[in-house]
Amino acid sequence: MEYHLDLPVGSDVIKKLRVGDIVYVSGMIFTARDEAHHMMLEKDKKDIPFDPSEMALYHCGPLMKETKDGWEVVSAGPTTSSRMEIFEDKFIERFGINIIIGKGGMGERTEKALQKYICVYTSYTGGAGALAADKVEDVPAVYWLDELGMPEAVWIFEVKEFGPLVVSMDSHGGSIYRDLKKG
Amino acid sequence: MNFEDIKKGVVQLIKKAETELPDDVIKSLKNAYKVEEGVAKAQIDAILKNIDLAKESGRPMCQDTGIQTFFVEVGVDFPHISKLKDLIVDAVKKATMEVPLRPNTVDPFTCENHKDNTGEHIPYITWDFVDGSDVFITSLPKGGGSENMSKLGMLKPGVGIEGVKDFVVDEMIKAAGNPCPPTVVGIGIGGGADLALKLGKRSLLRPVGVRNKDKTIAAMEEELIKRINDSGIGPMGLGGKTTVLDVHIEVAHRHPASLPVGIAVQCWADRRARMVIHSDGSWEVE
Numbered sequence: 001m002e003y004h005l006d007l008p009v010g011s012d013v014i015k016k017l018r019v020g021d022i023v024y025v026s027g028m029i030f031t032a033r034d035e036a037h038h039m040m041l042e043k044d045k046k047d048i049p050f051d052p053s054e055m056a057l058y059h060c061g062p063l064m065k066e067t068k069d070g071w072e073v074v075s076a077g078p079t080t081s082s083r084m085e086i087f088e089d090k091f092i093e094r095f096g097i098n099i100i101i102g103k104g105g106m107g108e109r110t111e112k113a114l115q116k117y118i119c120v121y122t123s124y125t126g127g128a129g130a131l132a133a134d135k136v137e138d139v140p141a142v143y144w145l146d147e148l149g150m151p152e153a154v155w156i157f158e159v160k161e162f163g164p165l166v167v168s169m170d171s172h173g174g175s176i177y178r179d180l181k182k183g
Numbered sequence: 184m185n186f187e188d189i190k191k192g193v194v195q196l197i198k199k200a201e202t203e204l205p206d207d208v209i210k211s212l213k214n215a216y217k218v219e220e221g222v223a224k225a226q227i228d229a230i231l232k233n234i235d236l237a238k239e240s241g242r243p244m245c246q247d248t249g250i251q252t253f254f255v256e257v258g259v260d261f262p263h264i265s266k267l268k269d270l271i272v273d274a275v276k277k278a279t280m281e282v283p284l285r286p287n288t289v290d291p292f293t294c295e296n297h298k299d300n301t302g303e304h305i306p307y308i309t310w311d312f313v314d315g316s317d318v319f320i321t322s323l324p325k326g327g328g329s330e331n332m333s334k335l336g337m338l339k340p341g342v343g344i345e346g347v348k349d350f351v352v353d354e355m356i357k358a359a360g361n362p363c364p365p366t367v368v369g370i371g372i373g374g375g376a377d378l379a380l381k382l383g384k385r386s387l388l389r390p391v392g393v394r395n396k397d398k399t400i401a402a403m404e405e406e407l408i409k410r411i412n413d414s415g416i417g418p419m420g421l422g423g424k425t426t427v428l429d430v431h432i433e434v435a436h437r438h439p440a441s442l443p444v445g446i447a448v449q450c451w452a453d454r455r456a457r458m459v460i461h462s463d464g465s466w467e468v469e
Contacts, residue, residue, distance in 0.1 A: 020222065063246040063285040074283060075237075075246040080328045080361050104328075104360040104420060125229035126328065126363035126419055127452045129246040130237040149296045150286055151246075164229065166222050166421055176222075176421055177360065 004161065007099070008054045011118040014098050017167045019174035023122055024163035025099065028055040028140075028156060031062060033079055035152040037087035039144065041094065049143055050156060053096030059084060059103070061151030063129065064139070071139040073157070075129030078103040081121070089113035101165055105177035114171050122165035123176075135162045184263060184464040186270060192458060192466035193274030193320065197251065198282050199468055200322040200456035201243040204234055207390040208367075208428065208453045215365055215418070215425040223423025227365075230418075230451055245452050248284040249324030251275045251306035254388060260316035261462055267318065268308065275299070275306045287327075309385075316462035321388055321455060329362040329450040333383075335376055338442040347372060347444050348407060354446055355411045355427070360420015363450035365428045367391060368411070371445040374435035379445030386431035387449045395432055404430045418451075428453070 005013065007027030017023065030052060032040065040048060062076035081102030084091075088110040091097060098119045100106075103126040114121060124132065138158040145153040168176040212234075216227040237244035253271060257264055276299040278284055288302040289295065300306070313319075334354045338346055351370055371382025394401035407430040417423025428451065437443065458468045 022222075022225065061246060061285070063243060063248060063283065065283055075243045075248075075285075077233075077246050079247070080331070082361060103363070123360075123419060123421060125226050125233070126360075127245040127247075127326075127450055128229050128233040130240060130242050130244055131229060131233040132246075133242070134236060149289075149298075164225055166225070166419075168421060180359070180416060180420065180422055 007056055009098070011098070014118050014120055014171055017120050017170055018172070019167055019170050019176055021167040022163065023165045023167060024161045025056055025165065026160045026162065027158070029058045029101065029159055029162065030055045031058045031060040031155045031157070033059065033061050033152050034083050034087070035148050036144065036154045037084055037091055039148070041087060041090055045094065050141065055156070056099035056101055057097045058101045058157070062155055064150055064155070071142060073133040073136045073139060076132045076136065076157075077127050077129035078124045080104045081106050085110055092117050092119050105168060105175070111169060111173070111175055111178070114169055115173055118171045120167055120171055121169035123168040124163070124165050132162070135159050186266060189460055189464060189466055190270055190274045190277065192460065192468065193271055194278045194281060196320060196322050196456050196458045196468050197274065197278040197284070197324070198241070200324055200454045201248055201282055201284065202241055203238050203456075204244070204453065205390065205455050207392055209234060211391045211428040212365070212451065215428070219418065219423050219425060222421050223417045223425070226418035226421060227425070243282060243284065245326060246285060247326040247328065248282070248287065249326045249454070250287060251300050252323045252325045253306060253308045254311070254321045254323065254385065255308055256311045256313045256319040258315040258317045258462070259312050261318050262316070271306060271308060271320070272301055275301055318460040319457060320460070321457045323387065324454050326450055326452065329366065329448045332358040332362040332448040333380065334446040335380055336444040337376065338444055340440065340442045342442070344403070347442070348403065348410070350444055351407055351446060352410045352414070356414050356416065358448065359416055362448045363452070364416060364420060365418055365425040365451050367428050367449040367453045368407070368430045369447040369449065370430065370432045372432060372434045372443070373437035374443060375438070375441065376443050378435055379443035380447065381445070382433040382435060383445040383447035386433040387447060387453070388455065389431050391429045391453065400432050400434065404432050
């Protein structure tokens with residue numbers, strides 16, 4: 001099945017998504033790599049300056065360019081998700097994430113959290129940085145740029161028809177990656 | 184000699200490597216598109232569209248513009264050998280602003296980022312000396328996701344070449360979707376620990392589809408391509424027929440007690456570009 005979703009979406013929509021489905025998302029997404037995960041989990045929820053539950057979480061360290069009008073995305077494909085495995089179950093629980101976009105898949109802890117908190121993990125084509133940048137319409141905010149630097153900072157992107165994303169781990173325990181490992 | 188002009192040439196070299204893939208890689212990805220179906224085909228389709236878009240818009244194809252890595256062949260009669268290193272380092276700084284490149288070099292202790300893609304030992308330059316007065320520079324920007332899947336195996340010589348093959352296949356199955364397949368896998372066999380890894384990385388300079396000149400090694404390359412692709416890992420690890428675009432092997436003589444095997448993995452963005460600088464300062468990005 002192919003879905004075109006306007007974010008945020010509720011659990012009813014997430015439950016419909018199954019491994020192998022193709023999804024395109026429109027709305028707000030935020031980037032977070034290892035350091036942003038770590039930092040956001042250390043902070044009080046009230047000190048997070050945006051509402052992560054309204055957005056999709058994007059494992060991405062973008063290449064950005066500052067212009068006189070603000071920031072422009074140059075290239076912004078996904079980064080390797082497995083690095084975030086040690087944080088992700090807590091992150092999903094704490095911030096009410098229900099769509100993750102990354103590459104390469106995640107492990108057992110995340111797989112369990114996806115089922116418990118009704119969330120999906122989707123894969124975007126690794127390295128497709130120019131294609132991804134083309135789907136970003138606006139960069140309304142960036143957080144912790146000075147502390148974390150360009151790749152690790154949290155960037156908020158407004159995207160249109162961002163994809164194709166492949167549902168590779170669903171909220172019912174399905175995982176393309178686990179099935180392939182078993183051969 | 185106009186060193187500023189040569190620096191511009193090196194910036195152009197870096198830009199070319201970051202924004203345009205060599206024809207041999209594109210041809211191989213197009214072949215993959217033909218044989219794949221479903222989700223795997225959709226991945227290759229996105230990759231090919233991304234390649235076109237990057238070239239048209241002159242922006243890096245991947246946000247991970249890598250660690251700037253260069254292989255330089257210096258003609259021993261080139262008149263300004265001592266200037267070359269500074270030229271390359273300055274060009275990296277300039278390219279970071281102009282292309283632009285993502286600032287990727289951080290201090291391993293403090294995590295401080297110079298924001299210009301330079302630092303201790305970086306850019307990483309390998310120097311070789313050749314006859315003549317021309318200098319050849321190959322740019323090979325190396326992304327972190329694929330580099331993280333590098334492996335060194337100090338195998339027991341008793342396992343023989345069959346053991347080497349099994350080691351490579353097992354490691355590539357373990358790496359699964361992480362290095363952004365379909366990858367190009369470079370393997371160095373022999374030498375010592377460092378040389379095996381170096382040979383593996385250096386073999387990535389060889390175009391996709393070109394076999395080792397030694398028939399036995401070429402046959403091993405073909406066997407490994409088949410075995411890794413038979414794993415079904417596929418593009419981005421989402422299942423499919425194409426896990427590797429190519430496998431390249433280079434060898435060195437080894438110590439009788441050691442059988443080092445170095446694996447260097449390059450993502451589908453097998454970025455390579457080459458330039459020549461002549462002794463009069465003129466240059467061409469090939």
